[in-house]
Amino acid sequence: MWPIIFLKSSIGKKWVMACTGLCLIFFLFSHAAGNATLFYSTSLFQSYADQLHSHPLIVSLFSKGLFAVFAIHIITGILLFLQNRKARPQKYKVHKRAFKNSIASRTMIYSGLFILLFAVIHTAAVSFGDHGVIAHTVSTMFSSFVLSMFYIVAFVVLALHISHGLWSMLQTFGVNHPRYTWIIHKITYAVPLFFLLLFGAIPFLFLFGSGN
Amino acid sequence: MSEIDISLEIWRQKDSLASGVFETYSLQRISTDMSFLEMLDVLNEQLTREGKDPVAFDHDCREGICGMCGAVVNGIAHGPEPETTLCQLHMRHFKSGDTIVIEPFRSRVFLPIKDLMVDRSGFDRIIQAGGYVSVNTGGTPDANAIPVPSTTAELAMDAAACIGCGACVASCPNGAAMLFTGAKIAQLSLLPQGQQERKERALSMVAAMDNEGFGNCTNERECETVCPKGISIRNIARMNSEYFKASFFS
Ligand code: HEM
Ligand code: FES
Numbered sequence: 001m002w003p004i005i006f007l008k009s010s011i012g013k014k015w016v017m018a019c020t021g022l023c024l025i026f027f028l029f030s031h032a033a034g035n036a037t038l039f040y041s042t043s044l045f046q047s048y049a050d051q052l053h054s055h056p057l058i059v060s061l062f063s064k065g066l067f068a069v070f071a072i073h074i075i076t077g078i079l080l081f082l083q084n085r086k087a088r089p090q091k092y093k094v095h096k097r098a099f100k101n102s103i104a105s106r107t108m109i110y111s112g113l114f115i116l117l118f119a120v121i122h123t124a125a126v127s128f129g130d131h132g133v134i135a136h137t138v139s140t141m142f143s144s145f146v147l148s149m150f151y152i153v154a155f156v157v158l159a160l161h162i163s164h165g166l167w168s169m170l171q172t173f174g175v176n177h178p179r180y181t182w183i184i185h186k187i188t189y190a191v192p193l194f195f196l197l198l199f200g201a202i203p204f205l206f207l208f209g210s211g212n
Numbered sequence: 213m214s215e216i217d218i219s220l221e222i223w224r225q226k227d228s229l230a231s232g233v234f235e236t237y238s239l240q241r242i243s244t245d246m247s248f249l250e251m252l253d254v255l256n257e258q259l260t261r262e263g264k265d266p267v268a269f270d271h272d273c274r275e276g277i278c279g280m281c282g283a284v285v286n287g288i289a290h291g292p293e294p295e296t297t298l299c300q301l302h303m304r305h306f307k308s309g310d311t312i313v314i315e316p317f318r319s320r321v322f323l324p325i326k327d328l329m330v331d332r333s334g335f336d337r338i339i340q341a342g343g344y345v346s347v348n349t350g351g352t353p354d355a356n357a358i359p360v361p362s363t364t365a366e367l368a369m370d371a372a373a374c375i376g377c378g379a380c381v382a383s384c385p386n387g388a389a390m391l392f393t394g395a396k397i398a399q400l401s402l403l404p405q406g407q408q409e410r411k412e413r414a415l416s417m418v419a420a421m422d423n424e425g426f427g428n429c430t431n432e433r434e435c436e437t438v439c440p441k442g443i444s445i446r447n448i449a450r451m452n453s454e455y456f457k458a459s460f461f462s
Contacts, residue, residue: 006459010390010428011418011452080428087320087387087427093221093234094313096287098383098437105432106385168431174453176446 011172013076018172020073021165025191027066032198038138038205046135063127074116081109104164111161118154142206155200159192166191215241216308220255222267223315228324228331234313244304248291249274249281251303268327276300276440279375282382283328284315289379289438297377297440317382321389321424332378334424335392339376341420342413343396345405358404371399373441380435380443386427391435393421394451395443401454411458418455 006012034052037045053059104111125141126134142148167188170176175184217240225232239258242251249271256266272280276297283298285291291301306312314328322330360368372395380391397414400406406413429448436445 002459005415005419008422009418009455010388010422010426011455012459013428014452015456080430084386084388084427084430087425088318088385089320090318092284092287092315092318093223094284094287094315097434098288099433102432102434105430108430164431171431171445171449172452174449174456176449 013080014172016072016076017080018169020069020076021169023069024073025162025166027069028195032195035202036198038202042135042139045138046133049134070119074112077109077112104160105168108161108164111157114154114157115161118150118157121150122154138202139206142203145207148203148207151203152200155196158199159196162192162195163188214244216244216303216306216310218242218251218303218306218308219311221311221313222327224267224327225316225324227326232324232327242303244302244306246303247274247299248285248301248303249299268325268329270329271299274299277375279377282317282377282379284317284382286313289317289383290377290440294437295440295442297375300440317378319378319381319384319387319426321387321426322378322381330378332376334426335376335378335389337424338389338393338417338420339396341416342409343400343417345400346409347405360403364402368399368402371395371402371443371447374439374443375441377440379438379440381426383434383438384427384429385432385434386430388429388435389421389424389426390429390448390451391439391443391445393417394445394447394449397454398447398450401450410454411462414451414454414458415462418451 007016034048035045037048126137142151167184170184217238219236219238221234221236223232224235237255237259239251239255242254246254249269252267252269259266269283270280272278274281276299279297281298282290285298285301290296290298291305293301293305316322316324316328316330317332318330321334322332325331374392374395376392378392381387381389384391397417400413401410429445431445433445436443
């Protein structure tokens with residue numbers, strides 16, 4: 001059966017990573033849009049949350065879909081990592097990287113696992129809290145310096161993951177042509193930076209600023 | 213002509229089953245005009261005179277076109293010079309007093325044969341799976357009978373420059389053979405002659421590659437950086453889309 005052959009193949013798994021990765025990036029955009037209401041006022045954010053949760057079917061569909069996509073991305077990522085480790089069983093005595101600037105690519109599995117840890121903590125703190133007073137939950141959360149720092153570190157790690165991930169995804173989709181190199185280069189900096197600034201500003205908003 | 217004194221740390225392994233160790237040798241008055249392999253020849257003469265087993269290493273053309281030579285020199289496949297095979301690397305790139313660590317290409321698939329020689333027949337099996345065009349033999353066709361635009365021809369030629377040395381696999385932290393396989397799939401998918409078997413080729417070459425046990429590309433770009441022929445990972449992107457199209461639309 002061709003779909004099974006495809007999914008089992010090395011390149012098929014790359015496609016799974018790329019498609020789920022793209023879905024996760026779309027999710028981040030929508031999440032970022034929702035959170036952006038916080039920059040206006042906490043009450044707007046509260047009404048956004050109330051609006052969202054007045055459609056339980058949509059919320060449930062999206063959160064289940066997101067969970068599935070996330071799970072597939074993680075399981076395939078771990079599978080690839082384990083397979084790749086097996087393919088190079090013996091280390092070199094002298095180990096040198098020929099290509100510079102590959103920190104993000106080298107650490108995909110670790111940055112990914114850190115994001116997973118973050119996602120678990122974040123979901124526990126927010127989703128299972130009381131939605132009626134989500135704005136309150138968020139503001140008490142970010143009054144903790146340690147928790148705020150954890151969030152910021154997680155956003156840096158996320159930016160690192162996406163900076164390599166986006167480029168890698170385009171390569172998997174076959175988009176690598178001298179004509180597009182300049183724009184791909186810009187996107188792989190702009191998108192992670194966008195998320196880093198937007199998400200990262202929120203803890204600061206509550207720590208030092210007007211957020212209340 | 214200047215001369216240098218160097219010391220070598222070379223992986224010695226009796227056969228595929230033996231466990232290997234690094235042995236240290238010192239060489240005096242090596243001409244900087246020598247190629248790396250000529251330097252190893254000098255070492256082997258010295259070892260033979262001492263009644264010891266010479267270091268086994270692969271080589272053939274010694275002019276950078278056959279793909280037989282190759283070892284990891286100081287941590288980099290084919291040594292420190294970009295776009296240079298080991299046979300074309302010259303001793304002038306080393307200094308007197310240098311210690312040079314020489315290791316065989318390592319991968320799950322490239323099993324050791326002896327010392328620096330490894331079995332790269334996995335590559336042959338990938339090519340046998342579809343890295344060719346089937347044509348009926350007959351009279352020599354006219355070279356310009358099938359027109360190919362020059363930009364396309366250039367891209368195909370860039371991919372065809374692969375000499376199959378295996379440095380891509382050796383340098384890849386995942387032991388992936390995607391640069392090698394991608395180069396061949398890209399080359400033939402670009403040319404009119406490759407169209408008939410285009411989809412079948414992508415499917416069976418990727419299956420053969422996976423079947424050998426090579427790893428999966430994670431875009432570390434080590435392969436294209438060490439490739440003695442400067443093959444770009446654009447060819448991997450092309451393979452990714454070729455394989456996708458072949459899987460879904462054939
Ligand atoms: C919102 C969170 C995440 C986003 C936006 C995201 C996005 C991406 C993208 C776009 C890719 C590139 C796909 C490709 O190589 O073609 C990728 C790769 C990867 N992701 Fe994620 N990811 C996220 C979370 C995670 C998590 C939680 C893990 C946990 C293990 C993970 C593990 C990986 C690994 C290992 C790769 C590399 C796969 C490879 O190169 O073969 N990611 N990610
Ligand atoms: S011996 Fe032929 S390429 Fe080096």
